[in-house]
Amino acid sequence: MGTPSEYSALVNPAQGTVSREVFVDRGVFDAELERIFARGWLFVGHESLIPKPNDYFASRMGQDPVILTRDSQGEVHVLLNSCRHRGMKVCLYDQGNTRNFVCPYHGWSYSTDGRVATTPGALMGVPHYEAAYRGELKKDDWGLHRCPRVARYKGTVWASWDAQAPEFVDYLGDMKLYLDFALDHRDGSEGGSEVIGGVQKWRIKCNWKFAPENFIGDMYHGFSHRSVDMVGIGPSGGQGRRDTFLKRNTIGFPGLGHGLLGELPHHEEPDYVPVYRKVPEVEAYYREIHERRKANLGNRQRVSMSVGTVFPNMSFHGRQPRTIAVFHPVGPTEVEMWRFYLMDADAPAAVKDAARHYFLRYSGPGGMTESDDMENWSYSTEASMGAVARRLPYNYQMGLGHAEPVPGLRGAVQSGEFSEENARIFYARWAEFMDAKSWPELMRG
Amino acid sequence: MAEAASDPVRRLLLEREVERFFYAEATLLDARRYAEWLELLAEDIHYFMPIARNVRHDDAAEFTRAGLDAAWFDEGKETLTQRVQQLATGLHWAEEPRSRVSHLVTNVEVVEVRGTPGSEEVATRCRFLVCRNRQADESDLFVGKRNDVLVRAGPGWKIRRREILLDQNVLLAKNLTTFF
Numbered sequence: 001m002g003t004p005s006e007y008s009a010l011v012n013p014a015q016g017t018v019s020r021e022v023f024v025d026r027g028v029f030d031a032e033l034e035r036i037f038a039r040g041w042l043f044v045g046h047e048s049l050i051p052k053p054n055d056y057f058a059s060r061m062g063q064d065p066v067i068l069t070r071d072s073q074g075e076v077h078v079l080l081n082s083c084r085h086r087g088m089k090v091c092l093y094d095q096g097n098t099r100n101f102v103c104p105y106h107g108w109s110y111s112t113d114g115r116v117a118t119t120p121g122a123l124m125g126v127p128h129y130e131a132a133y134r135g136e137l138k139k140d141d142w143g144l145h146r147c148p149r150v151a152r153y154k155g156t157v158w159a160s161w162d163a164q165a166p167e168f169v170d171y172l173g174d175m176k177l178y179l180d181f182a183l184d185h186r187d188g189s190e191g192g193s194e195v196i197g198g199v200q201k202w203r204i205k206c207n208w209k210f211a212p213e214n215f216i217g218d219m220y221h222g223f224s225h226r227s228v229d230m231v232g233i234g235p236s237g238g239q240g241r242r243d244t245f246l247k248r249n250t251i252g253f254p255g256l257g258h259g260l261l262g263e264l265p266h267h268e269e270p271d272y273v274p275v276y277r278k279v280p281e282v283e284a285y286y287r288e289i290h291e292r293r294k295a296n297l298g299n300r301q302r303v304s305m306s307v308g309t310v311f312p313n314m315s316f317h318g319r320q321p322r323t324i325a326v327f328h329p330v331g332p333t334e335v336e337m338w339r340f341y342l343m344d345a346d347a348p349a350a351v352k353d354a355a356r357h358y359f360l361r362y363s364g365p366g367g368m369t370e371s372d373d374m375e376n377w378s379y380s381t382e383a384s385m386g387a388v389a390r391r392l393p394y395n396y397q398m399g400l401g402h403a404e405p406v407p408g409l410r411g412a413v414q415s416g417e418f419s420e421e422n423a424r425i426f427y428a429r430w431a432e433f434m435d436a437k438s439w440p441e442l443m444r445g
Numbered sequence: 446m447a448e449a450a451s452d453p454v455r456r457l458l459l460e461r462e463v464e465r466f467f468y469a470e471a472t473l474l475d476a477r478r479y480a481e482w483l484e485l486l487a488e489d490i491h492y493f494m495p496i497a498r499n500v501r502h503d504d505a506a507e508f509t510r511a512g513l514d515a516a517w518f519d520e521g522k523e524t525l526t527q528r529v530q531q532l533a534t535g536l537h538w539a540e541e542p543r544s545r546v547s548h549l550v551t552n553v554e555v556v557e558v559r560g561t562p563g564s565e566e567v568a569t570r571c572r573f574l575v576c577r578n579r580q581a582d583e584s585d586l587f588v589g590k591r592n593d594v595l596v597r598a599g600p601g602w603k604i605r606r607r608e609i610l611l612d613q614n615v616l617l618a619k620n621l622t623t624f625f
Contacts, residue, residue: 058499094500095498096504198495199496200496202616202618202619202620203618227536228531336615339515360518361527365618366620368528374539375619376538
């Protein structure tokens with residue numbers, strides 16, 4: 001693999017095929033780190049993980065370790081977790097609160113805004129600054145590398161290494177409406193959600209793209225989850241894995257690379273259908289929330305959705321379960337998946353508890369639904385690595401040529417309940433990024 | 446501490462009894478005799494495997510909290526029973542064909558005995574080593590500590606609480622489809 005055109009030639013959305021090299025080749029992977037992960041808007045965390053000044057949460061962007069911080073003044077930063085002197089990680093904790101990150105190697109220390117610490121004392125900032133550096137080092141130039149672009153959106157925090165990147169909301173486009181559904185309060189008021197403590201992190205021997213492709217709108221893979229459907233783990237008990245009332249449509253955003261399974265925009269709230277019937281107190285809460293939602297939204301446009309992907313590596317479930325997932329590239333055939341669980345901050349304890357129990361039996365590596373995805377993705381990868389297998393592309397032809405515009409959404413297309421249109425959109429976007437186009441070209445729309 | 450624990454001979458017998466119980470349980474799991482394993486669980490069992498976080502040495506937040514935070518498992522008998530049912534469908538791809546699993550239990554200690562002989566509740570501590578081998582070359586090793594509470598039930602015991610402290614931060618296995 002080598003030149004840009006060689007990468008985009010691996011993807012043929014018009015024909016509905018994608019080369020297996022895209023999922024196994026080292027050269028493709030290395031180029032992705034530069035052209036996608038060092039450029040696109042990436043999800044790095046949630047403000048509820050860093051509520052107080054000097055709180056921090058260790059995260060990743062591509063293969064780069066970063067620290068999401070709230071500095072002493074309350075400002076949010078994303079800092080490369082690597083000392084500017086010899087590269088050692090300056091933060092070896094997953095989360096916490098500190099005035100300074102002190103590098104364990106030579107003792108360089110940095111405040112939570114990334115600057116070399118200025119606290120007086122010969123051992124703070126750059127140890128022996130006067131004696132060893134003769135006071136000549138330009139400390140202002142050697143703070144932790146700070147991500148130039150950080151966006152806070154309804155509690156979520158996103159970042160891009162590319163100073164030229166468009167505004168996050170423009171990158172998101174009208175996918176925003178669906179992300180809002182996940183992040184807004186169930187009663188329709190803005191924001192109000194938080195992540196509960198503890199992030200599930202686990203490794204899968206598959207290419208990172210298997211996950212966002214699955215969550216962008218693969219209704220067809222219900223077969224993967226037949227066992228859990230038979231057992232019935234939904235919040236109301238009985239058959240299936242969720243309370244079903246959603247009429248799902250495959251909705252995608254060509255030119256942006258995002259997509260989801262959800263409802264078309266509408267202006268009236270559908271009738272209430274009981275949810276979480278196993279716990280009457282919780283069902284009663286959602287019944288009341290439904291009334292509040294009708295009042296709050298009036299005749300405004302709204303949607304509902306189950307699952308979607310924001311290009312490149314963030315997916316979210318908006319309803320049942322309600323979670324955020326991120327897929328960190330480890331190698332061409334290995335990914336580290338993170339899952340965060342979302343709740344309305346002001347929901348009663350019983351409501352949170354019922355949701356948490358349901359989310360944990362559904363999602364994550366111990367989730368009765370998600371565990372089967374891991375099996376399929378990892379053995380798809382293994383069986384795609386052989387010299388002969390690599391010659392054969394994957395098939396993405398379902399619903400090819402049947403996408404229609406979505407009234408009320410800029411640049412969106414719908415393609416029915418079962419379609420691979422969104423995967424085609426995802427890989428077309430991937431090819432655009434891999435061709436290393438400039439942002440004006442990438443955001444032509 | 447109750448009488449059962451203060452008499453050294455009875456204490457020894459109790460520890461031996463607890464060990465034997467754990468070995469028998471491991472045998473049921475490794476032989477995939479899940480229906481019999483479920484019989485060993487009290488109706489109100491709390492089965493909990495928190496997530497271990499890297500925190501400063503003086504930070505108490507190493508493990509996520511039961512009942513509040515995310516966890517690998519935080520559930521009761523109903524969900525554990527559903528897991529057994531899922532294994533039995535033959536369509537649970539993560540365990541089809543079945544993985545080869547061996548449970549090793551060691552360092553078994555009786556920490557506390559409550560109640561009177563014949564109706565004791567025993568708090569125990571042990572280490573576990575669970576090996577899963579799957580397909581051709583997939584191999585997972587799960588090592589950690591287990592804190593169990595057992596209650597006397599007729600001639601045997603039932604497990605009322607199981608806290609599983611896995612010595613991993615990022616889970617290095619792709620999924621958790623075995624019992625601990």
